[in-house]
Amino acid sequence: MTTYGEQKLQEEKVFKDPVHSYVHVRDQVIWDLISTREFQRLRRIRQLGTTFLVFHGAEHTRFNHSLGVYELMRRIVDDRFSGRDEWDASERLVVLCAALLHDLGHGPFSHAFENVFELNHEEYTRHILLGDTEVNAVLRKVSEDFPQKVSQVIEKKYANPLVVSLISSQIDADRMDYLQRDAYYTGVSYGNFDLERILRVLRPSKEQAVIKYSGVHAVEDYIMSRYQMYLQVYFHPVSRSAEAILNQILQRAKRLYKEGYAFELMPKPFIPFFEKKIEIADYIALDESILLTYFQLWMHEEDDVLRDLCTRFVNRRLFQYSDLNVEVEKERYVRLQQLFQDAGIDPAYYLLSDCSSDDFYRTTAKQEPIMILMPDGQLKELTEVSLIVDAVAGKIETDHKIYYPLEEIEAITNTGLRDEILTLLERA
C-alpha cells in the first residue's frame, strides 16, 4: 500500500512562475503543505522587505520564492541526482519539504522586525515546524519524526551533510532562486547567471553537492552575479534608509508602550512582541499588511516622533544619506549628534547610521567552500581552480552611511547651525 509520503496527485499540478516557467507538484505532501495557512501567510511577507520603495517591481513575496526553491530542488533531485550512486533516494522528500519550508519563520520586514524584537526567524521556522500548526500536522502524517527531520535539515543539523548542503551552502537552491527572482522582479540584469548550466554540472558527493570542473566558469559568473546583486539591490542606500526608519518606528512604538503611552487604538497584535511573550499563534498572525495598517493609524498619533516616522514611511519621504563611518570618524558623528540636538532634531531618531558589508566568497569555519570535481575524480576548493575567484576571495566591500531628514536641516533658521551641519554632512 502507498504511504502518505509516497502518494502522488492524480494529475500533476503546476504554478506559472516567471522565473522557472512552471513549478511542478506531484507529491501529495507538497500540495498539502502549500495549502496550509502558515505557508499561505508567506504571501503577505515581501521577499525583499523595504526594497520595493526603491525598485518598484520588488513586490514579490516569500511565497513566490519558497515555491521557486522547491522547484529548483525538485529539478536537482529528480532530474540530476536521481539514479546516481552518491544519492540516497530516501532523502528526496525531506529535502523537498525543507526547500519549500525553509523561510516559514520570517516575520514582516524581517530584518528590522527581528532586530527590534530580538527574534530569530530560524528559531520561528523550527517552532512552526514542530508546534501546533497545520504544517506540523501534514508533516506528521509522513511519520512522527518527519517534522524534526525537516527542521534539522533547515538548521544544518541533519546527519547527511549532502542534504544540508543543498539548502545551505554558498551555491544552494535558496541562493540560486533568490538571485534570479530578485533580478527578475527588480528588473536589474545583474542576477542572471546560467542556472541551467549549473544544474547540469551539479553532482552529489559524500559531504556535499559539488560542481564538475567544466562548470567552473558558470560558478564564477554566479559569484559575480551575487556580488552585484548585493551591491546594487540588497544594500541599496535608499532601501537601507527606509529600513532605518522602520527600525525607529518599531523602537518608538515599543518604548511608548513600555512608558504606558495611550495609543488611540491599542496595538494588540504587537503587544506579545513588546512584552516578549510570543506564542506561535501571535507570530503567525502578524504580516506586512498589519504593519502597514498600524503605520497608517499611527500617522494620526499624538506622539510627534511616531507620527512623523510613520508618515515618512507610508508616503515614502525617506531620509537622505552621506558617507560616514561612525567608528572611524567618531568626532564628526558626535559633533553632528550635538548639532542635531541644538537644532531640536532628536538624533536618536533622526541621525541614524548603518553599515552594509559583503564579501565575494569565503572559506571560513562557518561557510562551507564550493568544491570542484576534477576530471580525475579529485575534489578541489574553488579558489584553487578559478583565478578570478581566488583574486576576489576574502575581499570585503563595506559601506558606512548616515541617514537624516535633509529638508528639515535645510529649514533650520539659525543659518550658522544649519551650515555647520550641512558641511559636516558634506552637503554644503
Next chain:
Amino acid sequence: MTTYGEQKLQEEKVFKDPVHSYVHVRDQVIWDLISTREFQRLRRIRQLGTTFLVFHGAEHTRFNHSLGVYELMRRIVDDRFSGRDEWDASERLVVLCAALLHDLGHGPFSHAFENVFELNHEEYTRHILLGDTEVNAVLRKVSEDFPQKVSQVIEKKYANPLVVSLISSQIDADRMDYLQRDAYYTGVSYGNFDLERILRVLRPSKEQAVIKYSGVHAVEDYIMSRYQMYLQVYFHPVSRSAEAILNQILQRAKRLYKEGYAFELMPKPFIPFFEKKIEIADYIALDESILLTYFQLWMHEEDDVLRDLCTRFVNRRLFQYSDLNVEVEKERYVRLQQLFQDAGIDPAYYLLSDCSSDDFYRTTAKQEPIMILMPDGQLKELTEVSLIVDAVAGKIETDHKIYYPLEEIEAITNTGLRDEILTLLERA
C-alpha cells in the same frame, strides 16, 4: 523666466522598471506628482486585484503600472510626435500628467469594492484631481485650470480628441502597458507584442492617434495578445472565484453593520462606505493592506458567514466552479439554490454566479475604431485592411460559471441530497 510647468530637474531621474527598462523623469511637475501621498498610495493597490491568488507573481501595483503608462506616453510624445505638424507641443504636459494619474481613484480590489459600495473609480480620480489633495496642489502650480484639464483628458471630455485617444482608445498607452506588465509579472507569454514596432508606426492625426499601414500586422498581434490575456489571465475562473468571495465578505460586513451587529473591533475605515458618506480623505485612507488586516480580524468574528468567508480568502480556500449560465439554465440554478438551502448551506453566500465576456475588437459608438494611415494618406478602419481582425471583430467569448464550496457539499451526510447536488454541478 521658466514657469513651473516648464521646469526641468537638474539631472534626469530614473526608475528601474522590468518592462520598459527605465522610466525617465525630467519634468519637475511629474517628479512632484510622484511624490504626493495620493500617488504613493497606489503602491498599496494591486494592479490585478485577486489574480495573485492564481498567478503568484501578480503582486505588482497600480504605482508600477501608472509609471509605465507615463513612460510610454513620454516616448510617444517626445520621441514620436514631437516635431510633427499634427502634434500640438503645448499638449505635452497635460497628456503626461493624465497618463501618470489616470488610475488615481482606484480603490482596494477595485472591482469588488466598487461593486459593493456602488462607487466609480473614475469619479474618485476626478475628486482627487480637483479636491483638497497634494496632487491638486501640484497641478494648480502649473495653472489654475490645469487640474481640470487633466481631469478632462482622463474623462474623455477634453477638446482635443487626439490627446484623449492617446489615453483611452483600443490601442492606448494604458492598454499597451498593462498587457505587457501583467504578462511579465504573471509569467505568461501571451501579453507580448511588438511594442517597439507599434510605437514606431504611431502617428498623430486630427481626430486620434493612427497607425501607419506598415504596422498593421503588429496591431493584429496586439489584438490577439489582448484577447489571450483576457481569457488566460483576467478572466481566470480561480481569480473570479476569489473575487466572488471578496464580494460576499464586503456585502456581509455591510449588512452586519446595517443590522447593528457588534463587531469585536468597530471597522472604522469602512463606516463611511457602509453609510455612503465618503470624504476624499476616507477614500484615500483605504488600501489593500487595511482590507487584509480587517479580513484577518474578522477570521475571529462571531458571525459564521463573515468568519468563514474571511478565513477562505486569507488562507486561500477558494470555491470550486462549474459551467452554468443562470439565465439559460434557470431551473437548474433554482433547484441548486433550493438544495443548498436544504443542506444548510446559505446559497446567498455559497452559491455564486458570474459571467465574463470579452470581444476581440469592436467599432461601436463607445469604442473608437483603430484607424490605419494608408500609404496614400487616407485613413481606413482596421477591419478594412486586416483580414484577421475582420474575421474576429464583434465575436464575443463569454464564460458563465457558478462557484461553491465543494468540500462542504461532499461532507453532506444526507447522501441523496449530496448526490443530487453533485450531479447538478456535474461533479458526479
Next chain:
Amino acid sequence: MTTYGEQKLQEEKVFKDPVHSYVHVRDQVIWDLISTREFQRLRRIRQLGTTFLVFHGAEHTRFNHSLGVYELMRRIVDDRFSGRDEWDASERLVVLCAALLHDLGHGPFSHAFENVFELNHEEYTRHILLGDTEVNAVLRKVSEDFPQKVSQVIEKKYANPLVVSLISSQIDADRMDYLQRDAYYTGVSYGNFDLERILRVLRPSKEQAVIKYSGVHAVEDYIMSRYQMYLQVYFHPVSRSAEAILNQILQRAKRLYKEGYAFELMPKPFIPFFEKKIEIADYIALDESILLTYFQLWMHEEDDVLRDLCTRFVNRRLFQYSDLNVEVEKERYVRLQQLFQDAGIDPAYYLLSDCSSDDFYRTTAKQEPIMILMPDGQLKELTEVSLIVDAVAGKIETDHKIYYPLEEIEAITNTGLRDEILTLLERA
C-alpha cells in the same frame, strides 16, 4: 547484450542552442548521424534561403534547425509520451532519427533550386537515406530495414499514424522549431508562442498526437504566430525579389549551357543539374557556398544578363516591386512587357511576377486537422472549440507582386515611354 540501436554515450553530449538552451544527445545512433558528412553539409544550407538579404540575422542553417527538431522530439517522446499507454516505446528511435534527418535532401536555396531544376527535396532525402551514404551506413547498423522505416516516417507512409503526425502535421516538431528559431534569428517577436505549454498538453493518441483541452489557447496563439511569421518574414517581398533574381540566374545559366555558351570557367558542379543526370554524390556536393562562388565568377561573364543578375544578387541590388495580379490584370501586365521590350529591358528577366499565399488553418484531405482532447475523453476538431480559429479557418491571405529594376526604368531617356511604365507600375 546491448544492440547498436540501444547504445548510449558514456556521457551525455550537449550542443548549446539559443532556442532550446541545450540540445541533448545520449544515443550513439544520433551522435553518429550528426557526424556524417551528409548531415554536416546542412551547415552550408541556410534555413531561410534569401531571407538573410532582408533580415540580416537570418544566417542560421538547416543543421541548426534539424538539431532543434530532434531536441523537441526527444522532449516530446522522453519527457511527455514515455510511460503512457498510447505510446509504443519501440517507436522512439525511428521518430528521433526522422526528426533529425527530415531536411537532409534540401539543396542550396531550396525553392529556386528545386524550381529551376525540377527537383524535389523530399525525394532526395529518401535517396540519401537509402543510397550509398554515411547516413545510410549508420542507419543500417540499427537494422537492415531501419533506413526504409525512417524514410517512411518522413514520407508519411509509415504504418503508425501517431509517429507520422509528430513530424508532419499542422502542429509538429518541425513547425514548432522553425517558427521559434526563425523568429529568434530574424529578431521579429511574432514567432513566440508558449512552446513549454504546448509540450505539456501534447498527448499520444491512436491516430495522431492531440492537444489537451486546457491547451487550446496556447494552440490559438501558435496558429497566430505562424500566420504572422508567414506574412512578416517568409513572404517578405524583398526576400521574394531576391528569390526571383536567383531563379533567373539559374535559368539563364542553364539556358546558356544548353545553347553551348562558352563559360569562362565551366560550371562543373552544375552540369549534372543542367543535364538532369544527377547522382547522389553530385547532389550532396552542392551547397550555398558553391553557388555564391559561381555567382561571383559570373559577375565577370560576357553574357550581359547573367553578369547583371549575379552582380545584383551578390551586391544586393534587388528589384523593386508593385502590386499586380497577372491573372486579374493581364492587360496591364502584357502592356508592361511590351513597354519593357521597347525600352530594351528584357521582360523575361526583368519583369518578374510571383504570388505568395497562406491560409491560417485548414482541414482538407491533405492537411490533418488539429484534434483536441476534451475533459471527457472525446476528440474534437480545433475549430469546434476555438471561436478564433473557427473565424479564420480557411481564410486565405494572398499577395501578388511584380518585380523590376526601378533605377533602370528611371534611366530610360524616352520620357514618354518611361512615364507610361512608371504609371503602370504605380510609381508615378
Next chain:
Amino acid sequence: MTTYGEQKLQEEKVFKDPVHSYVHVRDQVIWDLISTREFQRLRRIRQLGTTFLVFHGAEHTRFNHSLGVYELMRRIVDDRFSGRDEWDASERLVVLCAALLHDLGHGPFSHAFENVFELNHEEYTRHILLGDTEVNAVLRKVSEDFPQKVSQVIEKKYANPLVVSLISSQIDADRMDYLQRDAYYTGVSYGNFDLERILRVLRPSKEQAVIKYSGVHAVEDYIMSRYQMYLQVYFHPVSRSAEAILNQILQRAKRLYKEGYAFELMPKPFIPFFEKKIEIADYIALDESILLTYFQLWMHEEDDVLRDLCTRFVNRRLFQYSDLNVEVEKERYVRLQQLFQDAGIDPAYYLLSDCSSDDFYRTTAKQEPIMILMPDGQLKELTEVSLIVDAVAGKIETDHKIYYPLEEIEAITNTGLRDEILTLLERA
C-alpha cells in the same frame, strides 16, 4: 543648401536586429555606404570565424556586427552626447562612418588568413577606404579629405582623442556590440551586461569617453562578461582546433603552389596571396564562400595532406587536444614530434600547438584605461574605484594546447609506439 554630408533620407530606414531591436538610418551617407559592394561583402565573412563549428548558432556575419556598432554609436552620439559642451557636433558623421566601416578590411576567417598570408586587416581597411572603391566614392562626396579622416579614426591617429576612444578603447561601441551579439547568436548567457545602463552613464570628456561613478558596477559587470566570453567562446579549444586545421590548409596550399604542384583546378583567387602581390580588387573578391568552395574541391586533390585536412574541416572531423605548453615542456613536445614521425604522421601538419591568453583589464601604454567621472568632477582610473577590477587587473588566464588526430593515433598498429604517444598526450 544641404550638403551631401547633411542630407537625410526622406523617411528613416530600419533594419530589424535581434540585438538592438532596430538599426536606424537617417543619413544618406550611411545608407549609401551600406549599399556599396565592399560593405555588402561583409555578409560573406562570419563574425566569429570557425566558432560555428562549436556553437552552431554562430553563423552571424561582420555585416551584422558592423550595423550594430553603427547603431550603438548613433545612440551614443545622438541620444547621449548631443548637446553637451564636451561634444563637438561636427564630429558626428566621421564617427558614425568609422563605426560602420571599422571592420571593412577583414578577410575570410580573418585570423588564420592574416597569419598565413602575413596580412593585416587594419591595413586593408585603410586601403579600401582610400583606394578605388565604392566606399571611397561615397566618402569623397562628403569632402575630399573625408575618407582620410574616417581612416584616421579607425587607425587611432585622429586628432580628437574622444572620437578615437569611442571606437577603440576598453569599453567602446565595437566591444559592446560584439559581446552582446556573439552571446546572442551562440546562445551563451555570459555576454549579457547592462548596455542600457552603460549608455546612460557614458559622458564625453576631453581625452576620451568616461563613465559616471554611478555606473561603476555596470562596468564591472561588463568586464566580467568580456572575460567570460573570451574563456567560454572565443578561446574554446574546439574552435581553436578548427582554426589550427584551417591554418595548415592554407599553409599547405601555399607551399604546394610554390613547389609547382599541379592543382586540378588552379586556385586563381588565391594566387595573389600566394605571391604576395595583392590588389584591392583581389582582396575584396575573396570571401568565406570561396574558401569553402576550394576546400571542397581540394577534398579530391591528389596531395594527401591537403586532401585530408580539407575533408576534416568541411566534414568537421577536428583534432582532439591536450594541455601542453610547448615552451615549458619542450622535451615532451619534441619527443611527441619524434614519435609522430616514427608513426608516419607528419607532425608539421598533425601535431599543432597554440596558446590563448587574455587579461581581464589592463592599463598599459597601448591600452587606454577606463576613466571614471567622480561626483566632484575628477577623473579616476577604474581600478581606483572598483575593488573587484583592482583585484583582477593584470591577471592573465593562459591556455596552452596541442592538437592531433586521436583516431589515427589509436589506429597505430605498433602498440608500444601507440601507447607511448597516448601516455604523453595523457590519453592513456
